[in-house]
Amino acid sequence: MVQSAVADDVFYALSNSTRRKVLEQLAVGPATVSELAAPFDMKLPSFVQHLSVLEQSRLVKSKKEGRVRTYEIVPDRFRVAEDWLSARRQLWEARLDRFDQYVKQLKEKE
Amino acid sequence: MNTMSEQFTINPKLDFAIERFIDAPTRLVWDALTKPEHIKEWYMPRAWGRVSRTELDARPGGIFRIDIALPNGQEVPNLGCVLEVVPMERLVWTAMLFPGYRPAVFDDIPITAIMTMEQEGSGTRYVFTALHRNEADLQANKASGFYQGTEIAIDQFVEHVMAMK
Numbered sequence: 395m396v397q398s399a400v401a402d403d404v405f406y407a408l409s410n411s412t413r414r415k416v417l418e419q420l421a422v423g424p425a426t427v428s429e430l431a432a433p434f435d436m437k438l439p440s441f442v443q444h445l446s447v448l449e450q451s452r453l454v455k456s457k458k459e460g461r462v463r464t465y466e467i468v469p470d471r472f473r474v475a476e477d478w479l480s481a482r483r484q485l486w487e488a489r490l491d492r493f494d495q496y497v498k499q500l501k502e503k504e
Numbered sequence: 505m506n507t508m509s510e511q512f513t514i515n516p517k518l519d520f521a522i523e524r525f526i527d528a529p530t531r532l533v534w535d536a537l538t539k540p541e542h543i544k545e546w547y548m549p550r551a552w553g554r555v556s557r558t559e560l561d562a563r564p565g566g567i568f569r570i571d572i573a574l575p576n577g578q579e580v581p582n583l584g585c586v587l588e589v590v591p592m593e594r595l596v597w598t599a600m601l602f603p604g605y606r607p608a609v610f611d612d613i614p615i616t617a618i619m620t621m622e623q624e625g626s627g628t629r630y631v632f633t634a635l636h637r638n639e640a641d642l643q644a645n646k647a648s649g650f651y652q653g654t655e656i657a658i659d660q661f662v663e664h665v666m667a668m669k
Contacts, residue, residue: 410579427611439612439648440580447581449609450602456609463611 404474407451412436413444417467420454424466512618518636520651522658527627528665534592536665537619538562546664548572549656562589567603583608587616594620613641613650632658 407413416430431441445465448454453472456465514521526533536542540558547555547570556573560566568584585601585608588594599614601607608614616635621628632654636642645651 410581412579436578440578442611443581443583446583446602446608446610446612450583450606 401474401478403451404453404471405478407448407453408475410444410447412441413448416444416448416465417453420465420467424464427463427465430465512633512635514633514635517639518642519634520642520646520654521631521633522655523629523631524658524662525624525627526630526662526665528669529626530592530621530623530628532665532668533621533628533630536661536668537595537621542664542668543570546660547657549653550660552653552656560586561603562586562595564588565603565605568597569603592621594618613637613644615641615645630658630662 408417412434415433419425419430419433427438427442427445430445431438434441445454445456448465449456451471452468454465455468456463458464536546538560540560543558543560544555547558553572553574555570556579557569557571559569561568564587566586566589568582568586570582572580572582574580582599583602584597584599585603585605586595586597587601588596596616596618598616599608599610600616614637618631618633618635620631620633623629634645634654636645
């Protein structure tokens with residue numbers, strides 16, 4: 395998959411508060427579907443759709459033992475979002491630095 | 505050319521099909537079925553919620569994504585993979601796969617949806633079919649309101665196509 399499609403999947407997965415809360419919970423440690431669903435007032439089929447979206451983005455992975463599916467976070471995948479954001483930040487910081495420099499030059503000319 | 509009957513068989517114990525005659529050209533029916541700006545108008549029963557996001561990349565392996573917003577503010581995603589596209593004839597997608605044919609991980613009830621259309625006089629014969637894994641899945645989809653919701657959505661679909669004329 396091309397990089398921009400990967401970023402689409404990751405940012406889409408992050409775009410929903412239910413899914414972000416699931417990621418916050420998984421940051422603490424692996425959890426089962428019913429543990430993850432417990433804080434939400436949501437029917438299970440709707441809730442597991444969110445887990446599907448997270449799994450598809452590969453921000454999480456799961457394994458099934460017997461009838462119990464357990465989710466855990468995939469930290470590496472968060473770099474897709476992080477890298478994109480930090481590239482934007484570097485660009486803006488460089489731009490601000492140059493602006494700073496320019497204002498200093500103007501000041502010196504006065 | 506293969507006919508659809510060679511490719512799949514409806515088993516009434518596992519599947520359901522909903523058929524409508526739409527008094528509109530097949531071209532409009534196809535557009536209403538495949539274009540995001542139309543899908544959002546009919547896909548969700550209006551009394552139950554609304555479509556908050558639609559992506560349909562109408563080619564094999566393409567993404568099928570329709571998010572539903574419920575009145576209580578919850579959002580429910582639907583994600584699948586397009587399998588077959590024959591313009592103005594049929595569209596097939598499944599929730600058994602993630603986009604790009606990647607084997608999906610899920611704990612809910614997956615369906616494969618087959619939508620066919622055929623010109624009939626000046627109108628169009630339209631059939632929506634949902635294939636299920638087993639009888640329990642079909643019963644669960646009937647009990648949960650999925651079947652009823654699909655019927656309402658198809659009525660909204662017909663209404664929307666008529667308004668496009």
